[in-house]
Amino acid sequence: MTVSYERTGHAAVRLARAASLAPSPHNSQPWSFVEEGHDHGFEVRVDGGRRMILTDPGGREAVIACGAALFNVRMAVRHLGFRPVVELLPRPGDSAFLARVGFGVHAPATETEAALIDAMPRRHTHRGPFASLALPRGLLDDLRGHARAEGAVLHVLEEPEELELMAELVRAAEDTHRADPGHTWEVRRNVGAGGVPVDACRFHPDATLLAGRDYLDLARRFIVPVRRRGLGTGTVVVLSTPHDGRADRVRAGQALQRVLLSAAARDVMAAFHTQPLELPETRARLRRRLAAGNHPQMVLRLGVPARTWTTARRPVSQVLVHDGASARW
Numbered sequence: 242m243t244v245s246y247e248r249t250g251h252a253a254v255r256l257a258r259a260a261s262l263a264p265s266p267h268n269s270q271p272w273s274f275v276e277e278g279h280d281h282g283f284e285v286r287v288d289g290g291r292r293m294i295l296t297d298p299g300g301r302e303a304v305i306a307c308g309a310a311l312f313n314v315r316m317a318v319r320h321l322g323f324r325p326v327v328e329l330l331p332r333p334g335d336s337a338f339l340a341r342v343g344f345g346v347h348a349p350a351t352e353t354e355a356a357l358i359d360a361m362p363r364r365h366t367h368r369g370p371f372a373s374l375a376l377p378r379g380l381l382d383d384l385r386g387h388a389r390a391e392g393a394v395l396h397v398l399e400e401p402e403e404l405e406l407m408a409e410l411v412r413a414a415e416d417t418h419r420a421d422p423g424h425t426w427e428v429r430r431n432v433g434a435g436g437v438p439v440d441a442c443r444f445h446p447d448a449t450l451l452a453g454r455d456y457l458d459l460a461r462r463f464i465v466p467v468r469r470r471g472l473g474t475g476t477v478v479v480l481s482t483p484h485d486g487r488a489d490r491v492r493a494g495q496a497l498q499r500v501l502l503s504a505a506a507r508d509v510m511a512a513f514h515t516q517p518l519e520l521p522e523t524r525a526r527l528r529r530r531l532a533a534g535n536h537p538q539m540v541l542r543l544g545v546p547a548r549t550w551t552t553a554r555r556p557v558s559q560v561l562v563h564d565g566a567s568a569r570w
């Protein structure tokens with residue numbers, strides 16, 4: 242079955258817009274999309290040239306971001322009233338290819354899916370303390386179920402020792418990053434137009450239990466008041482996968498986005514603390530001690546923010562290609 246442009250308002254453009262709303266390291270948007278014409282299929286591809294070369298040399302985080310974009314594509318297909326048919330990598334001789342989504346049988350979106358679709362433009366990354374820490378009843382169990390449904394494991398850190406260890410690992414990795422001029426340059430260069438908005442980085446990066454990225458060089462210039470330190474940290478979770486191949490990372494990205502949208506649907510947002518996953522030693526310790534031997538793909542804090550900031554995206558004309566040629570939308 243094909244979907245005519247007339248009926249859908251050009252489905253590929255809608256899928257690309259939805260995909261682009263996914264989170265990505267420093268808003269790098271390391272993806273491109275290919276439409277096959279007449280909405281037969283829609284490819285999600287990783288753009289290795291847009292990965293964070295110093296923070297993410299192997300491209301693990303870029304692939305996770307594309308996995309999150311893929312989840313949005315699946316939801317956008319559901320929004321159009323069809324079941325997505327997903328073919329995952331590999332495609333021999335095409336290392337940028339991650340997935341192709343086709344249109345399956347007609348079936349209206351469920352209430353749960355509609356809530357996730359609705360949450361897509363409302364989900365934003367948080368930084369700094371949360372205003373309210375009480376999560377809606379049952380949310381964490383729901384999020385565990387959502388991660389499991391995508392082939393990942395969501396571990397909620399409940400024991401004080403686990404939290405302490407996580408704080409120590411994030412601190413160690415963030416200190417290593419801050420002492421590295423290359424890494425500092427990469428982080429700062431991605432603040433401002435087209436990257437992470439300045440206003441979204443105003444909180445002191447050390448205000449919560451887990452150290453944050455120091456996008457504005459605040460740690461050197463301002464000390465966090467002791468009475469505020471650690472307040473507003475929220476609930477800390479680790480998302481992991483049983484294996485660590487490329488397809489597992491695509492799955493991790495889909496699980497991440499499903500978790501983020503399910504939380505956002507209930508006004509809960511996430512802060513990202515991926516620094517310990519960017520250094521082999523801290524990632525290995527985290528794997529052993531806080532991920533039950535699974536491969537940790539993401540570290541998040543969850544809570545309710547007092548306010549959120551919107552981060553801009555590249556226009557569809559820059560990310561969507563028609564059969565190998567640049568498209569004009």
Ligand SMILES: Cc1cc2nc3c(=O)[nH]c(=O)nc-3n(C[C@H](O)[C@H](O)[C@H](O)COP(=O)(O)O)c2cc1C
Nearest residue numbers: 264265266267268302306365366454513514515552
């Ligand atoms: C793999 C990955 C790693 C990320 N790491 C961080 C991080 O360490 N610190 C941070 O503040 N945001 C991090 N982010 C969030 C991005 O900065 C954010 O998604 C991007 O700026 C777009 O903003 P939005 O999520 O509000 O739409 C990460 C996102 C992804 C997908």
